[in-house]
Amino acid sequence: MIEFQSVTKQYPGGQPAVDGLSMSIAKGSVTVFVGPSGCGKTTSLRMINRMVEPTSGTITVDGRDVTSVPAAELRRSMGYVMQSAGLLPHRSVLDNIATVPRLNGVSKRDARKRAEELLDVVGLAHSLGGRYPSQLSGGQQQRVGVARALAADPPVLLMDEPFSAVDPVVRDELQQELLRLQKDLAKTIVFVTHDIDEATILGDKVAVFATGGKLAQYAAPEEILRAPANNFVASFVGRDRGFRHLGFTSSDGVAIHPVPTIIRSSGRYESDSSAAGGWQLVVDADKRPLGWSAPGTETQLIPGGSLFRPGESLRRALDAALSSPSGLGVALDAEGRVLGVVRGGEVLALIEEARQVRQAAL
């Protein structure tokens, strides 16, 4: 557990970068520090491994004051991942990953062996091990950064905007990968980002920092979206927070209706229903969705919207309906076969119902 006790960081001749921060971070959880630039989130993170020394207050990790441990030793007990990966450009990928074990006195051979294992853990091909960082893509570099942070198996992982320099698709991949890793590793992760979406996806708890280094709200992401503590949090969380909050509402109870389909196999179209005059879903021989066919244009394939699987959140269900050209959200089973469709209106009714249940409970 990491504990901040009225920690303040004041640089000479300015307002405090972090102002009286008190919070405790649970062991084995992901805690995200989020806020606009200059809110002190990165400074707070860096005070944990003493890259920045607080002006006043104390930080303890598992009850031990961080200043009671020599800085270098403390840092080796915490993995650190930063925005540009911060890989050592003059060392191969394997040697980069092996850095901290080597600093801890592990032999070169054992450290490299461990590094090889970590390539698997973060999903990188072994053939990349001998390359220099400049020969990797941004996403690969970040994976190496994560592998390097994990190499000495530290209980704490500090991540300073690690995914903000990669494109959205890769970022999404890396986020999912981190969640998958965390399931097995159960590290205490402190993650800094300015992206509220990233915060709500990754965080078990989210700490929203306001300008001037004050902690504005510290709660589960669902609560931050549903009940922002003040105007600052509400405006930072932003315009889509209602929609994002649906990401935390269960879709149990959403009705899945049958849908008229056209089976397309080996170029032939075969309608399974007499539902002429309506939208029909085009599927392949295995009932996997291919797209929609508009009324009257049976042979023309219109790309479909996002897909929904029962058990996912209401956000997914609603988005499936909203993004579908037919207004019907396609629901799939675990194997990716079409189960049926959900209707946007019904999802909205369900959302309203859930709200009334919550209201009654207050």
Next chain:
Amino acid sequence: MEWFLANTGMILERGGQHLVLALVPMVLGLLISIPLAQLARQSRALRSVVLTASSLLYTIPSLALFIILPTILGTRILDPLNVVVALTIYAVALLVRAALDAFDSVDADVSQAAQAMGFKPVARFLQVDLPLSLPVMFAGLRVVSVSNISLVSVAALLGVGNLGMLFTDGLQRDFVTEVVVGIVAILVLALLMDSVLVLLERILTPWERTGPRRGRGSEDDHMEPAGAASRATSTAGEAA
């Protein structure tokens, strides 16, 4: 040509002396400049003091230095030590700036990442900052190598053995061939040293030849010594 063939032994010997007189100060200069540059990085004030002092050092005429040093060091005027000390001073003057630029060229993010991983200061300097500063450092070394080789010849006026003696001797005897051979020999020596430095840099910085920035980087490297060579030569001329 005949003269050259008849005197290859002497020319090689002078060349060897010349090389030692140029090389030893360069190495000494580097060893002194690195800690000085590190010191200069501690504060803005120190930085400007060190940079100004190093520029001033370089403006002392070399001939004057060769003559003054024996009284300061208590050496005889013909002692090669005078030349070594004088050229070390010039090497430091050039290399402090180069070393500062070299350390500044290390990506702050990388340096910070190394710190965050738990490198202690000395280990971080030796394993991260120093190797990453090599490309810029080598650019500085190449300037000094050319500058030193040209400055050594001035010491021939005092009678300290080196290729410059071919000039003094040739002038006294009004024998142009010897002067020309001297010039060519010095050029060859400078080229040789430069090639060795380039080769050494390639061996020590294998990561520099990977990735997308390669083409531009190597081109820049070739630009600097050319300009530096002419600067060094003109300085030597003034000093003489």
